[in-house]
Amino acid sequence: MQTDAKVVPLNTGATQQSPTSSVGRLPVALIQVRDKTAVQLKQSLQVLFDNADDTLFEMADRASSNAEQNAFFEAMRDLRLKRKSIERAFLQKVFESFSTLNQYEIGKAPQLDAVSFDSLSLVQNDELEETVALDAMVAKVMNRDGIALGHLTTRLNTLVSKKVDDKANPLGPRLLCEGFLDACRSLGVEIKVKLIILKLFEKYVLTELDRFYAEANQLLVAAGVLPDLRSAPARRQSDRPGNAARPAQSGQAAGASEGPAAEEGVQEVFGVLQELLSQVRGSAMPRREQPADAVPVSSIDLLRLLSHLQQHLPQQSSADYDMRFSLDQLLSRASARSGRTRVVGQVDDDVINLVSMLFEFILDDRTLPDSLKALIGRMQIPMLKVALLDKTFFSRGSHPARRLLNEIASAALGWVEQDDAQRDSLYHRIEQVVQRLLNDFVDDPAIFSELLADFLSYTGDERRRSELLEQRTRDAEEGRAKAELARRQVEDALNQRLLGRTLPEVVVRLLQEAWSKVLLLTCLKHGVSSDEWTATLQTMDDLIWSVESHEGPEARARLLELVPGLLKSLRDGLASAAFDPFATSEFFSQLEALHVQAFQRLRKPEPVEVLADDGLESPPLLLELPSESEAQDESEPAMVAVIEEIVLAAPGESPTQEPEVSLADDDEALGFVDNLRVGSWVEFQEDEEHKLRCKLAALIKPTGKYIFVNRTGMKVLEKTRMGLAVEFRRSAIRLLDDALLFDRALESVIGNLRRLKGA
Structure with a gap:
């Protein structure tokens, strides 16, 4: 039966694009994932809102003052009135995240808008608390469901043209949390109430993500997308937070309870790496000759040998230290004592090769300062040991050992070589972490979690201090920009009237x-x-x-x-x-x-002429002659x-000299400058011996000034667009890669192995 009813499905806005839209159409399998997840998220949000009243009422009942109690009651009322709009805005964010998956081609850098001083604002305590809460929620999900999310991200990358990582995954915890936070912007509630609502979102939505990921992966597997990539199963309903209470488990016990399927998923990731190694072994990579009667050492014995090397590592280890050579010497001694040739087993040998290649990349990385490379290089044996103990080291981005290495590299990004490096607090802290690993790590990987927590606490304090100083720098530059703009207005007014x-x-x-x-x-x-x-x-x-x-x-x-x-x-x-x-x-x-x-x-x-009475003309007389x-x-x-234009100089400042050279609008150097984003780290070659590492803190649009700060947030450099382009033309400026160090190293190793395989 034909009907003229104007009924529009909820998802039409996300799936149908105009003919001129740059957003690509989504594959059918991905549309199924999106629609199914949207229904699940909607149901979870309804549960959240149904329980929000009870939670807020309990908080109001326990309030210590009438004002606090009224705040909770107002929040209850506001949430009831706006729950539909929040739900609609959140789901719209999810649909938009999916619809943009085919928007960019791989390798195409998104264009970033210039930041003007009008957009700069002080980071308030409320925003900081929101950020801290959001980061904690995301970290919990990544620790719990990182493998399943990683497999879902891998499958998405086979379906869309845009390169997707876990952070950009539409179903990733970060995008979901940020989408919900944006949807709640209309709530006129205090930060204390907003944090309670975020906790409810974590309890009733984020705890369901493992089930969402499992079902989404299953849908894609059914559609033939990487069917051999197996994810860990979702937790049973009885295991979810908010259901029957269960005693807390240690990290080791929790990992063991995931069952053989989780281990199988981990082994498959490591198996892919092994397969690549086996295909290049003997051709691009020399095969290690072993006697027929060689006896592989057990993993436990191998760990003991590595612990011996770890304890006797040279005090100033550098890239010249050959860990494999030292290990072979120890094996030769062990073989001489036992009378039988002892060698490293094939699986352990693959782990050693992979970790060695990872550290070759790390020690060759131009992003790391040389002094800190020496420190990080001393972590190779502890990292090798943890990789032998736990194969999730290669597959899980949230692994404490990987995160520790990444956090150290991120903190070192803005570090500048100093004459007395040992007096620098960051260098000293990294040195403490490395020395603690070398002294105390035997076979318990829990030490990495402990060191990670301590290091994050230190870098968090440093970051808050630097962000405060950086914000003050931006505020000062904003004031300077306004003053300079006002000076130009005054100069124009004066010149129009005087010139x-x-x-x-x-x-x-x-x-x-x-x-x-x-x-x-x-x-x-x-x-x-x-x-x-x-x-x-x-x-x-x-x-x-x-x-x-x-x-x-x-x-x-x-x-x-x-x-x-x-x-x-x-x-x-x-x-x-x-x-x-x-x-x-x-x-x-x-x-x-x-x-x-x-x-x-x-x-x-x-002058006035006075006539005589007789009518005869008399000599003229001037009246009121001046004295x-x-x-x-x-x-x-x-x-x-006034023949020259009036120029008002700022007090205590000299105007920035723009380079005389003028470049074409499509020049590569200007393209490099225009693609710089706020937060980018760059390195300036000041002279043959000195380099300056700094971060782009702000682009003051009215004045065209690029403001750079060091890692403490203090202003160290000010450049114009043309000035930066000239620096780039003479190769005096280099953009530093701020992606995660371990992930870049692993990507490089996999890429090299694939190239060797095809050679």
Whole structure:
């Protein structure tokens, strides 16, 4: 039956694009995943809102004051009224995340908008608390469901053109948390209440993600997307938080309870790496010859040998240290004692090769400073041991050992070589971490979690301090930008009125040295569209007119009417700008003399002929002849012709010199500068021996200034767009890769193995 009903499905906005849209159509399998997950998320949100009233009521009941109690009751009411709009906004975010998966091609960098000073704002405590809570929620999900999410991300990458990682996965915890937080922006609640709502989101939505991931992976497997990549099964309903209480388990026991399927998924990731190694072994990679009677050492014995090397590692280990050579020497001694050739087993040998290749990349990485490379290089044996103990080291991005290495590398990104590195707090802290690993790590990987927590606490404090100083730097630059913009407005106003005119010197000095400050203050406080700005311009126009030559009774009448108000406006303006009262007095005394002369010129009569009584013409007589003193007072004032544009210099500053070279708009160097994003780390080659590492903290759009800070948040450099382009042209600036170090190393190793396989 045909119908004209205007019923539009909820997902049509996400699936149908205009013919000119740059967003690609999603594969059918991915649309199924999106729609099924949207239904599941909607159900979970409904459970959240159904329980929110009870939770907030309990909090109100336990409130310590009437104000706090009223805040909870208001939050309950607000949440009831806006739950539908929050739910709709959140699901819309999810659909948008899916719809943009095919928007960019692999390798194409997204264009980033320039940041102006208008968009800069101080990070408030409320936002910081939101960020901390969000990071903690994301970390819990990644630790619990990282493998299943990783497999889902891998499958997505086979279906879409845009390169997706766990952070950009539409179903990843970070995008979901940020989407929910954005949807809740309309709630007029305090941060304390908002954090409670976030906790409810974690309890009723995020705890269901393992089931969502399992079902999403199963849908894609059924569609033939990487069917051999197996994920860990979802937890039973009875195991979920919020159901039957169960005793807390240690990390080791929890890992063991995941069952053989989880171990199988981990082994498959490691198996892929082994397969790549086996395919290049003997061709691109030399095969290690072993006697027929060789006996592989057990993993336990291998760990003991590595612990011996770890304890006797040279104090200043460098890239020249050959861990494999030292291990072979120990095996030779063990073989001589036992009378049988002892070798490393094939699986353990693959782990050693993989870790060695990872550290080869790390020690060759130009992003790490050389001094810190030496420290990080000493972590190779502890990292090898943890990889032998736990194969999830290669597959789980949230593994404590991997995270520790990544956090150290991230903290070291902005570190600058110093003459006495040992006195630097960051260097000292990294050295403590490395030494603790070398001294204490035997076979319990829990030490990595402990060291990670301590290091995150240290870097968190450092980051908060640097962010505060960085924000102050941005605020100062914002103020400078506003002041510079105001100076330009004042310069334009002065030049429009003075350039090309010849005026008394005292008036030109008064306007340039004194009234310019009044104009500047008015522009900063009220803007150029205000009545106050118009009034200051009018005062300047009146002053200029009052000292110019005029004729006729109308001019004299206007001057008589104008001067009293003009002088009052001038005095009030200069007083508001706190101009030097002594200089003000001198200006006004000279200005008074100018006005007196102007009045005298205007009242000077024309010669009048007087006829005698007898009608005969008599010699002409001048009436009101000026006295000798009046003639001296009427001496012409010093005049000055304004032929050059007035430039107001900022106090204590010299204007930035723009390079004389001019580059084409499509020049590669300008493209590099335009693609710089706020937060990017760069390295400047100041001279042959000195390098400066700094972060782009802000782009002040009105002035075109790029502001760079060091890792403490202190401003160290200021460049213009053209200046940066010139630095890039002469190869004096290099962009530092701030991606996770271990992940880049692993990606490089896999890429190299694949190239060797195809060679």
